[in-house]
Amino acid sequence: GAGVSQTPSNKVTEKGKYVELRCDPISGHTALYWYRQSLGQGPEFLIYFQGTGAADDSGLPNDRFFAVRPEGSVSTLKIQRTERGDSAVYLCASGMGSQETQYFGPGTRLLVL
């Protein structure tokens, strides 16, 4: 079966613009996670969905970041008023539940000019 997919694979935007990053999890996976990976570092947790609801959003850095998963499948990470420091690879992962192995997508590389 298909793995986790993320679109776009690369996104270049200008400072101050709004961006949306999409994640399609593995079919049937109820848990979905967003991570941010800066150059030379490990992934950093942003938010965790169980079904449609955000079970834990403690990793979101500020109120410019928001994520939704309205039907419990596809999720969108939204970043308002982008800043150059938001440049990173944004990774999505899904799993059968919070205690199960997470399977990662290929990530979206965001560059804010």
Next chain:
Amino acid sequence: AQTVTQSQPEMSVQEAETVTLSCTYDTSESDYYLFWYKQPPSRQMILVIRQEAYKQQNATENRFSVNFQKAAKSFSLKISDSQLGDAAMYFCAYRSTHGMRFGAGTRLTVKP
């Protein structure tokens, strides 16, 4: 808060030889999961091996095995018979209720 430390930014191994990557973590929990993920230049995170903390037996997946020392909070990865395709960034990760916490990674180079 849980932290994960990988003290080796870079490691190198000769093809067909064995290499061990180190990882330590800090937690007050008694039941948790530990993982090693591999990230090649394609940036796709690939699960290498997983260990449940309640299991005393070290996990093994083909050429990959771990040395899990719960009391010492150590979780090292041993790669036997290293292959060129093993070259990648390796991340140790601790799974808490807040998603996974990752170490900073170890870049593994495999020399032919």
